[in-house]
Amino acid sequence: MSDLGWLIVAISAFVAGHELLSHPLRAPLVARLGERGFLIVYTLVAFATLGIAGQLWKAIPPDRLWQAPTWVHGIAVVAMAFAAILFVGSVTAPNPALMGMPAGGRPRGVQRITRHPMMWSFAIWGVVHIILSADSRTIVLASGIVTLALFGAAMQDGKKKAQNPAYGEHMAATGFIPFGAQFRGRAKWADGVPGLVATLGGLALWGVMIWAHPLVVGVPALPVLG
Structure with a gap:
């Protein structure tokens, strides 16, 4: 897969992760991890996916x-x-x-x-x-x-x-x-x-x-x- 293809995957994961964690997965994760634990998971997923997307963006020639x-x-x-x-x-x-x-x-x-x-x-x-x-x-x-x-x-x-x-x-x-x-x-x-x-x-x-x-x-x- 090309770097642009991987960028599409990474930014799609960023969007999907945000929506899933903000809506259908929020309540069960809060019940299991607590509000603080959920925020840690949410932050890690957001920063990881967006960070990977940013690195891929830099690697692709404009x-x-x-x-x-x-x-x-x-x-x-x-x-x-x-x-x-x-x-x-x-x-x-x-x-x-x-x-x-x-x-x-x-x-x-x-x-x-x-x-x-x-x-x-x-x-x-x-x-x-x-x-x-x-x-x-x-x-x-x-x-x-x-x-x-x-x-x-x-x-x-x-x-x-x-x-x-x-x-x-x-x-x-x-x-x-x-x-x-x-x-x-x-x-x-x-x-x-x-x-x-x-x-x-x-x-x-x-x-x-x-x-x-x-x-x-x-x-x-x-x-x-x-």
């Missing part, structure tokens, strides 16, 4: 299947700023969509944009890198991240609603896709703002990513004009 025009780079930069705002907003305020968090109260901050801000930040990152890199190895890796983020978010909704009927009210008041509640008339467009902390923190994170990208990845995040 290629380019298409060339994205400069204007697409501009949209991608803005999309990554939006993703950074969603991510910061997801970690600076309690989110009922996360396991262990109670449902109740009005959605706030980035939850008024999407009830899965962290997952959408990962998904946007993946789509941006697929489009801009046009690199077979990156397409495989990023596709796994996008699949895990969006499929995992949908699975989380079902699990949370089954465990707590009140979560259905949170689902009704929010949108799965960004601004979905606004498009469906469930929320006002004026409410679809991330808030000051998420905005400033997200823009700061975005600036750091722009600065660090050429140092870590070897290519600039901003399009080179001229």
Whole structure:
């Protein structure tokens, strides 16, 4: 099997392991190992599969299947700023969509944009890198991240609603896709703002990513004009 084939296997194992451990295998493993033991197993599986995928990604020579025009780079930069705002907003305020968090109260901050801000930040990152890199190895890796983020978010909704009927009210008041509640008339467009902390923190994170990208990845995040 080629290195790219092994990368597909590794990233598939990462996604499958996460979903199996997060849903059907979680309860029996917690009962047998305890919450702490389960978290150790979960962390080891996640780091092992993602680590192997990362090493395989590094070993595969880059290629380019298409060339994205400069204007697409501009949209991608803005999309990554939006993703950074969603991510910061997801970690600076309690989110009922996360396991262990109670449902109740009005959605706030980035939850008024999407009830899965962290997952959408990962998904946007993946789509941006697929489009801009046009690199077979990156397409495989990023596709796994996008699949895990969006499929995992949908699975989380079902699990949370089954465990707590009140979560259905949170689902009704929010949108799965960004601004979905606004498009469906469930929320006002004026409410679809991330808030000051998420905005400033997200823009700061975005600036750091722009600065660090050429140092870590070897290519600039901003399009080179001229």
